[in-house]
Amino acid sequence: MPATRRIIFAVFEDFQLLDMSGPAAVFHAASEFCNEPPYEIVLASSKGGPVRSSCGAEVGTDALTTFTIGKQDTVVTVGGTEMGLRKAISEGELPDWLAKSAPTAERIGSVCVGTFLLGTAGLIDGKRVCSHWRSCDLVAEMFPNAHVDADALYTRDGSLWSSAGVSAGIDMALAMIEADHGPDLKSRVARGLVVYAHRPGLQSQFSEVLEAQSRRDGRFSDLLDWIGLNLNIPMRADDLAERAGMSHRSFLRHFQQSVGMTPAKYIEQLRLARARELLASGIAVKAVPAHIGYRSEAAFRTAFERRFGLAPLEFSKLHGRERQTL
Known part of the structure; x- marks a missing residue:
């Protein structure tokens, strides 16, 4: 195990508690394993x-x-109320400290509107960043040299990380753990915190899968959790129906009503979202299918291109900056 890393959360009056406590809980949970x-x-x-x-x-x-x-050291700025954020920026101490700290830190990041503090510190010019979806236009207006990704849950551009609103900070923290210690520890932490699934940063802040998760009722909660944790194994509708304690026809009907899509579509979207995460982390295209339950690389390539509009290899090359320091 490498030397202990220090996670420094920089806060200010009227900061958003969950922006700090959510990621902090993730890093703390890693100690249990x-x-x-x-x-x-x-x-x-x-x-x-x-x-x-x-x-x-x-x-x-x-x-x-x-x-x-x-x-x-990892330095993470958090969001807060507009008044609190404006005061922290105008006082200048926090942005100045961030600017001085960035060159020597292992990485520096933000949660939610903490992006404004990084921008004020001059750290996001020429960098890909994200923020809460309500604030992305303003970030782009105030810092025109930054590349603002309004859809991303979190971004990584070299040593600079950023995440969207509140709970996306948890996803970013899980991604940092994976970068530091590998996917196994990340997965164990996610399970320990009962996080349904670690969402890849390239996943949109709004998606069909997230909508399905928000619509689900208690009838399929355990099954959906199981699916999310076992994407590498084959899944047949008959087996899922048996796990849910239903007949095949009843299962298909009730799943569609509850989740808003067929089991096959739901599983495919989760698998492809996981594929994007794996590709962004630097895993070779030919190794991805086995991780997400595809029997052949050809079938995976076809499904990936149909879903995202580009081949897995093209995606891997396009998002190479997320891989360079893993």
């Missing part, structure tokens, strides 16, 4: 001391000036 703690979590603010979140809860922090940033 390792002999030595892989991450140390600390909170920082301009002055140090207690900092009040937008929901009223306070957290203890250390002053920014007490930190010497090194190659084992």
